[in-house]
Amino acid sequence: MAWLNVQADLRGRLEGALGVPVKVKVPDNIPEKCVVVLRNGGGILNKLQDRAGVDFYAYGASEAEAQALMDGVREEVFSLGFADGYELMREETCRSDFDEDARRYRWYSSWTITTHKPID
DSSP, rough: OOOOOHHHHHHHHHHHHHHHOOEEESSOOSSSEEEEEEEEEEEEEEEEEEEEEEEEEEEHHHHHHHHHHHHHHHHHHHHHOOGGTEEEEEEEEEOOEEEEETBBEEEEEEEEEEEOOOOO
């Protein structure tokens, strides 16, 4: 594949940087602290670039803990550069988003991220 698998790449990077489980779907039994990264759409721009829509959910035991975890997600995403395969990162929204189904504190952030596959 000529394009970076942004969901898998971000999952691995965030798990290493944040030290919490990072999933690609909301698990049935959500850990006390957890991040979920989902590709929600976007599309291929050309043979080299992909512009992905990416959603992040950060779960915590409290509102403050969920927000702090989301702050870590945001810092990590903004730290990525061209050599990593990331060209442009734009956060569309970031807000508190209590999970009514799970009765859990969480924060939500939606991004548009332009990537390319880095040269090894």
